[in-house]
Amino acid sequence: MLRAARLLTRQRPRKAQSRSQHLLVLLRHGQSEWNASKRFTGWVDVDLTEQGREEATHAGIMLKRHGFEFDEAHTSLLKRAVRTLWSALHCCDQHWIPVRRSWRLNERHYGALTGMSKQEVKDQMGEELLQKFRRGFDKKPIGMRPDHPFWTGRDRRYQHLGPNALPTGESLRMCQERVLPYWVDNIVPAMRRGKRVLVAAHNNTLRCLVQHMDNIAIENIRDFEIPTGIPLIYRLSDEMEPIGASTASAGRVGQLARGDGRRASAERTQRGRVDGVEAQKHTKKHRQARRHRLQGQVPHRRA
Numbered sequence: 001m002l003r004a005a006r007l008l009t010r011q012r013p014r015k016a017q018s019r020s021q022h023l024l025v026l027l028r029h030g031q032s033e034w035n036a037s038k039r040f041t042g043w044v045d046v047d048l049t050e051q052g053r054e055e056a057t058h059a060g061i062m063l064k065r066h067g068f069e070f071d072e073a074h075t076s077l078l079k080r081a082v083r084t085l086w087s088a089l090h091c092c093d094q095h096w097i098p099v100r101r102s103w104r105l106n107e108r109h110y111g112a113l114t115g116m117s118k119q120e121v122k123d124q125m126g127e128e129l130l131q132k133f134r135r136g137f138d139k140k141p142i143g144m145r146p147d148h149p150f151w152t153g154r155d156r157r158y159q160h161l162g163p164n165a166l167p168t169g170e171s172l173r174m175c176q177e178r179v180l181p182y183w184v185d186n187i188v189p190a191m192r193r194g195k196r197v198l199v200a201a202h203n204n205t206l207r208c209l210v211q212h213m214d215n216i217a218i219e220n221i222r223d224f225e226i227p228t229g230i231p232l233i234y235r236l237s238d239e240m241e242p243i244g245a246s247t248a249s250a251g252r253v254g255q256l257a258r259g260d261g262r263r264a265s266a267e268r269t270q271r272g273r274v275d276g277v278e279a280q281k282h283t284k285k286h287r288q289a290r291r292h293r294l295q296g297q298v299p300h301r302r303a
Contacts (some may be wrong), residue, residue: 020244022191025068026209026232026254027200029084030055033229038118042110043167044150048080055229056084060091062257063198063231071195072098074106074187076202076272077157084229104182105159106154107202111141111169135222136171143168172221176208183209188240206232213242214253232259 030052034041048056051281075085082101113133122130122301132139144151145168152158158166170178190197190253199206206226210216213234216224234254235243241254 001270020235021238022194022238023068023070023196024187024191024234024236025070025198025257026226026234027059027084027198028203028206028226028228028230028232029080029200030087032058032080036146040110040113040116040118040121041107042114042150043078043106043152043155045078045155046080046115051269052080052218053083053087056087057091059084059229060088060217061072061282063088063110064092066257068092068231068233069196070094070097072100072190073198073200074100074102074105074143074182075200076107076205077101077103078106078202081105081202085198088198088200102186102187103161103183104178105199105201105205108172108175109144109152109167109170111144112148113141113169114144114148127228137218137221138171138173140171140174152183172208173202176212178207179208183212191236191240192238195235212255213240221260227256233257 030048032041032052033046033049034044036049052181073085073089076079085099087098100150110133118130118134121133125133133141145193146153152168153166162173167174167178187197199209204224207221207224210224210226210232211218211221213236232254233256244253244255
């Protein structure tokens with residue numbers, strides 16, 4: 001008995017010597033209507049394009065194929081991020097997990113530039129200023145005024161924010177100062193409790209988090225872009241530091257989940273769409289054709 005016990009003790013797996021790992025997946029929403037038309041969107045609540053909906057679906061399929069499981073999710077108050085999260089959770093069969101929404105995860109507020117196309121800003125202000133507004137870390141856009149057609153103050157979802165908290169235009173640094181309190185107060189404590197977390201948000205919101213986690217130099221963050229609809233996977237230590245080697249030129253540690261190597265984008269249209277999406281389209285076409293046939297037969301029968 002004693003010898004058997006000693007053998008069992010020897011066979012027990014040793015505790016891992018490496019640091020604990022906490023799962024964090026960042027997901028930028030699929031292509032929006034104003035992404036497609038190259039407009040400054042900010043807090044305007046535009047929807048996804050058809051391509052954007054497919055990107056969100058593909059993101060969920062990739063998460064399922066990689067076997068990712070989540071305990072909670074976080075997103076903004078904007079429908080393009082919320083819809084992306086819905087689709088991703090639907091496609092990886094995790095509808096039931098708790099979801100928290102916060103204005104702090106909204107996209108960067110572009111102030112008076114909101115609604116303008118990139119070309120309009122370039123024509124009116126020049127290429128140099130356009131790039132400072134788009135990629136600069138400290139360049140704040142012209143503030144939005146109450147007479148602006150997309151004035152944020154009219155939106156009832158932000159009425160609880162006082163005039164000091166309601167943004168009228170943000171630099172990337174200001175956006176980060178808005179996002180990090182939510183990171184510290186909500187996402188980090190969840191991961192410390194052992195929760196596996198999915199965050200579906202926006203390009204600049206996620207850039208702020210990546211810059212903070214990876215400690216990317218300010219001069220490099222301007223060239224860093226989060227692709228739409230492709231999960232960005234992080235394993236974090238107990239100190240909330242990314243685990244792994246930096247693989248991106250800008251210094252990012254997180255890994256993009258590429259699935260079968262196809263991007264959920266216009267490229268995928270040329271190479272062949274996700275099987276599930278194709279099956280849904282085929283089924284929809286079949287049902288429509290059947291309905292048209294039946295509608296064509298009804299008058300013939302009644303006659």
